[in-house]
Amino acid sequence: MIGGPPPRRANAEPRWLRHLLIGTGLGFLALFLAIPLIAVFSEALAAGWGRYLEALVDPDAQSAIRLTLIIAISVLPMNILFGIAAAWAIARFDFPGKNLLVTLIDLPFAVSPVVVGLVFLLIFGAQGIFGPWLAANDIKVVFALPGMIIVTMFITAPFVARELIPLMQAQGREEEEAALSLGASGWQMFRRVTLPNIRWGLLYGVILANARAMGEFGAVSVVSGHIRGQTNTLPLHVEILYNEYNAIGAFASASVLALLAVVTLIAKTAVEWRIRRETRVLSESPAQERPVASASRDMGASAGSLRSNPSGEWP
Amino acid sequence: MSCKFLSRLLVIALAIAGPPAMADSNLLNVSYDVSRDFYKDYNPIFQKHWKATSGESIDIRQSHGGSSKQVRAVADGLEADVVTMNQASDVDFLADKGLVARDYTRKFPNNASPYTSTMVFIVRKGNPKAIKDWNDLARPGVQVILPHPKNTGNGRYTYLAAWGYAISQPGGNDRTAQDFVARMLKNAPLFAAGGRDATTTFMQRRIGDVLVSFESEAELIAREFGKGDFEVIYPSISVLTEFPVAIIDRVVDKKGTRKVAQAYLDFLWSPAGQENAAQNYLRPRNAELLRKYAAQFPPIRTFTVDELFGGWARAFPIHFRDGGTFDQIYQQK
Amino acid sequence: MPVPHYRQQLLPGFRLALGCALVYLSLIVVLPLTGLAIKASQLSLAEFWQTASGERALASYRVTFGASLLAATINCFFGLIVAWILVRYSFPGKRLIDALVDLPFALPTAVAGITLATLYAENGWIGRYLEPLGLKVAFTPLGIVVALTFVSLPFVVRTLQPVLEDIEPEVEEAAASLGASRFQTFVRVLLPTILPALLTGFTLALSRSVGEYGSVIFIAGNMPLISEITPLLIISKLEQYDVVGATALATVMLAISFVLLLAVNALQWWTAHRDGRDGAGTGQP
Numbered sequence: 018m019i020g021g022p023p024p025r026r027a028n029a030e031p032r033w034l035r036h037l038l039i040g041t042g043l044g045f046l047a048l049f050l051a052i053p054l055i056a057v058f059s060e061a062l063a064a065g066w067g068r069y070l071e072a073l074v075d076p077d078a079q080s081a082i083r084l085t086l087i088i089a090i091s092v093l094p095m096n097i098l099f100g101i102a103a104a105w106a107i108a109r110f111d112f113p114g115k116n117l118l119v120t121l122i123d124l125p126f127a128v129s130p131v132v133v134g135l136v137f138l139l140i141f142g143a144q145g146i147f148g149p150w151l152a153a154n155d156i157k158v159v160f161a162l163p164g165m166i167i168v169t170m171f172i173t174a175p176f177v178a179r180e181l182i183p184l185m186q187a188q189g190r191e192e193e194e195a196a197l198s199l200g201a202s203g204w205q206m207f208r209r210v211t212l213p214n215i216r217w218g219l220l221y222g223v224i225l226a227n228a229r230a231m232g233e234f235g236a237v238s239v240v241s242g243h244i245r246g247q248t249n250t251l252p253l254h255v256e257i258l259y260n261e262y263n264a265i266g267a268f269a270s271a272s273v274l275a276l277l278a279v280v281t282l283i284a285k286t287a288v289e290w291r292i293r294r295e296t297r298v299l300s301e302s303p304a305q306e307r308p309v310a311s312a313s314r315d316m317g318a319s320a321g322s323l324r325s326n327p328s329g330e331w332p
Numbered sequence: 333m334s335c336k337f338l339s340r341l342l343v344i345a346l347a348i349a350g351p352p353a354m355a356d357s358n359l360l361n362v363s364y365d366v367s368r369d370f371y372k373d374y375n376p377i378f379q380k381h382w383k384a385t386s387g388e389s390i391d392i393r394q395s396h397g398g399s400s401k402q403v404r405a406v407a408d409g410l411e412a413d414v415v416t417m418n419q420a421s422d423v424d425f426l427a428d429k430g431l432v433a434r435d436y437t438r439k440f441p442n443n444a445s446p447y448t449s450t451m452v453f454i455v456r457k458g459n460p461k462a463i464k465d466w467n468d469l470a471r472p473g474v475q476v477i478l479p480h481p482k483n484t485g486n487g488r489y490t491y492l493a494a495w496g497y498a499i500s501q502p503g504g505n506d507r508t509a510q511d512f513v514a515r516m517l518k519n520a521p522l523f524a525a526g527g528r529d530a531t532t533t534f535m536q537r538r539i540g541d542v543l544v545s546f547e548s549e550a551e552l553i554a555r556e557f558g559k560g561d562f563e564v565i566y567p568s569i570s571v572l573t574e575f576p577v578a579i580i581d582r583v584v585d586k587k588g589t590r591k592v593a594q595a596y597l598d599f600l601w602s603p604a605g606q607e608n609a610a611q612n613y614l615r616p617r618n619a620e621l622l623r624k625y626a627a628q629f630p631p632i633r634t635f636t637v638d639e640l641f642g643g644w645a646r647a648f649p650i651h652f653r654d655g656g657t658f659d660q661i662y663q664q665k
Numbered sequence: 666m667p668v669p670h671y672r673q674q675l676l677p678g679f680r681l682a683l684g685c686a687l688v689y690l691s692l693i694v695v696l697p698l699t700g701l702a703i704k705a706s707q708l709s710l711a712e713f714w715q716t717a718s719g720e721r722a723l724a725s726y727r728v729t730f731g732a733s734l735l736a737a738t739i740n741c742f743f744g745l746i747v748a749w750i751l752v753r754y755s756f757p758g759k760r761l762i763d764a765l766v767d768l769p770f771a772l773p774t775a776v777a778g779i780t781l782a783t784l785y786a787e788n789g790w791i792g793r794y795l796e797p798l799g800l801k802v803a804f805t806p807l808g809i810v811v812a813l814t815f816v817s818l819p820f821v822v823r824t825l826q827p828v829l830e831d832i833e834p835e836v837e838e839a840a841a842s843l844g845a846s847r848f849q850t851f852v853r854v855l856l857p858t859i860l861p862a863l864l865t866g867f868t869l870a871l872s873r874s875v876g877e878y879g880s881v882i883f884i885a886g887n888m889p890l891i892s893e894i895t896p897l898l899i900i901s902k903l904e905q906y907d908v909v910g911a912t913a914l915a916t917v918m919l920a921i922s923f924v925l926l927l928a929v930n931a932l933q934w935w936t937a938h939r940d941g942r943d944g945a946g947t948g949q950p
Binding site for chain 3: 400401404425480482483484521522523524525529532533536537538539648652653654659662663
């Protein structure tokens with residue numbers, strides 16, 4: 018994807034069209050992404066690097082960064098498991114109520130973040146459905162880490178699944194069936210065929226979910242309690258600093274979130290690079306290493322190599 | 333990105349985030365948005381005082397946010413020992429829920445408000461539109477910037493201040509007041525999301541001729557945008573904004589922190605606490621200190637919400653509930 | 666077309682996968698939303714109707730759903746171009762730009778709103794060039810569209826990217842060798858393949874926009890009947906400590922979104938089946 022396949026003559030657009038498309042795309046991104054980002058950094062650096070760094074080493078900012086990372090790390094694994102399970106069921110099988118299920122997966126996006134927070138208060142808050150029971154057993158859910166994690170799980174629930182479903186539908190299920198018919202177990206098929214095929218979609222899903230988990234304000238704000246140094250995430254910290262007329266601190270913290278998002282992208286690029294290298298090694302190896310005969314020994318791998326992605330396994 | 337790696341990260345992260353070292357006891361003060369500077373200065377003063385008088389050390393945690401969101405959180409189980417708010421309607425809500433004594437305003441002096449502020453005008457350097465009083469805000473051709481009058485504390489105070497001005501004019505009554513406020517609101521090109529957003533719109537985006545804001549925030553504006561860019565105008569009359577404080581009975585009884593919570597709030601009225609208010613540009617109740625800081629607190633005629641509107645419990649439903657006077661202004665045209 | 670039963674059974678893991686998905690969805694999504702509906706049901710039908718169909722509420726639905734549809738459409742058009750150039754072409758700075766696409770999620774929405782309002786204000790970096798054209802963006806309904814376009818930008822790009830990457834060049838080459846023009850190849854061969862993903866992106870962008878609050882309030886101007894979004898009215902209810910009223914509005918929004926999403930998902934399912942591209946429903950008998 019990055020670097021892209023070299024343009025082939027048969028499916029390349031005329032030069033002028035290519036330039037037009039690149040120009041339009043970049044213009045759009047400049048207007049909606051680059052300029053706002055530059056504006057954020059220029060506000061953050063308005064009083065120079067000294068004040069910028071000062072805002073970031075502030076103990077409250079540090080604890081906010083830590084809490085934000087903890088929440089993201091706790092939410093992502095569950096998101097990945099749910100996403101793969103849901104996508105497998107939806108993209109590979111027909112069953113009644115499938116559209117309903119897909120719509121249910123989309124629904125968390127459509128719920129206003131403020132309402133999300135409210136909803137969890139209605140359930141876990143002191144006046145909520147489980148409130149008295151939780152209080153009696155001295156379990157803290159809202160205004161503590163568990164509540165913030167649950168809310169973030171709600172907010173990010175659709176990402177991985179929604180990223181994988183169209184991809185897996187476009188890919189079809191022939192390869193997996195081929196692997197099975199060659200004798201692979203379900204787990205082998207999943208690891209050697211499905212995972213390599215969906216890895217880009219999975220990665221995008223995780224990156225999006227991660228960015229959203231770290232950046233969410235509205236919903237988390239309702240269940241956090243805003244206790245400084247304890248339940249303040251980075252976006253909440255940003256808002257409070259801004260309201261306190263500390264614009265530099267606010268925008269500096271916001272820029273950290275932007276940077277965290279970029280860091281995940283660097284990680285992605287590194288992973289891509291590794292996979293690409295492996296792919297090259299494999300495809301350059303002599304052709305007779307992939308005959309049908311070897312299939313009996315390692316079903317999954319050869320089924321995987323039926324596709325254009327003969328890479329080994331999910332890193 | 334294996335599960336093992338992630339779980340290891342999680343363990344490390346949780347270890348880092350472990351609970352902070354405990355003092356003898358701790359207090360949670362749930363407060364409104366812009367009070368951080370005040371309590372950042374006040375908490376160490378009180379901690380020293382408490383150590384000296386009781387020998388105990390106390391850990392004070394702060395929570396700041398939009399005031400009605402904050403009290404909703406307290407009602408939903410956020411374990412605040414004390415609340416320090418900027419509008420009585422918020423504490424009234426906690427009283428309705430039984431978390432705060434019904435007569436909380438009588439538990440402390442001065443209506444339980446250790447300091448006050450008032451709504452003033454911020455105009456551009458040289459006051460090009462010659463804005464002197466509230467009636468100038470309703471003049472055609474003047475653009476007024478204010479936070480959302482229905483959804484924000486600052487906006488509600490602005491609304492009541494303008495209403496109170498109109499009603500205290502000769503021949504003023506509720507009808508003329510509503511007409512006046514309607515004319516003023518017609519001059520608002522937008523309703524800002526909050527006090528801070530209104531400031532940004534006025535100072536940085538250079539929209540509008542006058543910004544209505546808390547007196548105490550004018551100093552914050554100067555700190556952020558420089559002093560030379562604007563002037564503060566005191567109208568002939570304005571609303572006295574009170575900042576009620578209260579103890580959350582259920583929490584202090586459960587935690588056994590009633591004594592220290594009481595002392596924490598009482599100490600706000602001590603000379604040290606009052607001086608801290610003055611230094612944060614909040615008008616102290618202490619007359620002597622008010623004189624000492626007279627330069628930063630020019631005299632201004634004020635009315636309280638209790639005097640003119642019969643208290644927030646009456647004013648809120650009449651003006652700010654759905655179908656109240658604010659909604660009427662927008663539905664009658 | 667009905668699928669023979671044995672083909673369904675060929676791939677394993679259906680029960681496990683569906684079970685996991687259902688349990689997670691029930692706990693994290695359905696249970697909380699049921700709580701919302703229960704709370705809203707504390708209102709009598711007449712009260713509910715009055716809350717949900719007031720003049721302000723109706724105007725806010727129009728603003729919210731209108732701006733969201735517009736933003737999702739803008740994102741579909743430009744998102745397709747962006748995904749296309751990121752996958753197919755190489756140009757300097759591509760990696761960096763690819764990295765930027767997720768930014769709208771990571772940036773707290775309030776920061777996005779404040780920044781966009783400043784940029785599009787009359788004296789802002791962008792607004793000053795729009796002002797002479799008579800175009801006011803900040804503090805008008807147009808500002809809402811700008812904010813929503815920003816916050817939902819990643820969806821279309823990121824759902825299209827993996828699908829575009831997955832398209833085998835042989836298909837296009839075959840079409841070309843059969844004499845199809847580039848445009849014909851795109852419409853006849855490529856578009857049907859990416860249409861499900863495009864629709865998914867549209868759906869996600871739309872639903873995200875409908876619920877968005879944090880960024881919009883800073884740029885909308887929030888004038889009653891003109892630029893008030895429904896989430897703002899929900900907040901307004903909460904400011905009055907009217908939790909039940911807030912849940913009533915939230916329920917209406919949820920219901921509209923649900924119907925809208927269901928319709929788009931059904932449309933997508935239908936197009937996929939018509940073209941025989943759904944991995945599930947097809948396969949040779």
